[in-house]
Amino acid sequence: MExxxxxxxxxxxxxxxxxxxxxxxxxxxxxxxxxxxxxxxxLILDFEQVxxxxxxxxxxxxxxxxxxxxxxxxxxxxxxxxxxxxxxxxSGFDSIIPIHASRADALASVxx
Amino acid sequence: xxxxxxxxxxxxxxxLERINAAVDRLAEQDDxxxxxxxxxxxxxxxxxLNVMDHGHDDDTHEIDIAMSCDDDAVTIEIxxxxxxxxxxxxxxxxxxxxxxxxxxxxxLGVHFMRELMDEVRYKRESGKNHLKLVTRKVR
Numbered sequence: 456m457e458x459x460x461x462x463x464x465x466x467x468x469x470x471x472x473x474x475x476x477x478x479x480x481x482x483x484x485x486x487x488x489x490x491x492x493x494x495x496x497x498l499i500l501d502f503e504q505v506x507x508x509x510x511x512x513x514x515x516x517x518x519x520x521x522x523x524x525x526x527x528x529x530x531x532x533x534x535x536x537x538x539x540x541x542x543x544x545x546s547g548f549d550s551i552i553p554i555h556a557s558r559a560d561a562l563a564s565v566x567x
Numbered sequence: 568x569x570x571x572x573x574x575x576x577x578x579x580x581x582x583l584e585r586i587n588a589a590v591d592r593l594a595e596q597d598d599x600x601x602x603x604x605x606x607x608x609x610x611x612x613x614x615x616l617n618v619m620d621h622g623h624d625d626d627t628h629e630i631d632i633a634m635s636c637d638d639d640a641v642t643i644e645i646x647x648x649x650x651x652x653x654x655x656x657x658x659x660x661x662x663x664x665x666x667x668x669x670x671x672x673x674x675l676g677v678h679f680m681r682e683l684m685d686e687v688r689y690k691r692e693s694g695k696n697h698l699k700l701v702t703r704k705v706r
Contacts, residue, residue, distance in 0.1 A: 477580060478581070509613060546663065
């Protein structure tokens, strides 16, 4: 799991790469904790390079969503593979984190 | 000749890597589509980490995993000698609807198994948990 970030005004776009599972959830959490600190307005997680997520990865996203909400910032996701999109549906995570088809759509939504 | 795989892992979380490698080998041998690889990985991770974290007091115990494929389906059998845990009766209903501030993640692993597998059977026999999962290859 690696994560790269770009900042555009108050919005941070973070792109994790690889699998988000029980073996690297701690590492993923540490990386996102640092990103949350730098997020003023919104954090977009671009899942283009993510091939897998389990409940351990979802837990990290939930902790991150709670932290951002506490800071008055928002979280959005984009570019999910079909099996990952299905996991978000089954878990009900699609009702707490907005999911967009593309990075451009996600950026437009947080700026709107 | 149906493709099969069997593997014994310790009750240690770092064994997840060996489990995933075994899934990848079987998937390649039996030419699985990506969504099948995804859901087999997912149910194996969820169940085995649950067994490791809650079923046993330390990482020295063993979990036996067997998988077999026929033309239409993949069957997974997992046996461990830890605390009794019936996923069909002993798990809280997952929280799928609370707002972000109140949302909890507990129980999602078993929920995934029930949603993504076509068959989930559990029995406690000879002091061991026996879990059997079946998923059709094409859904």
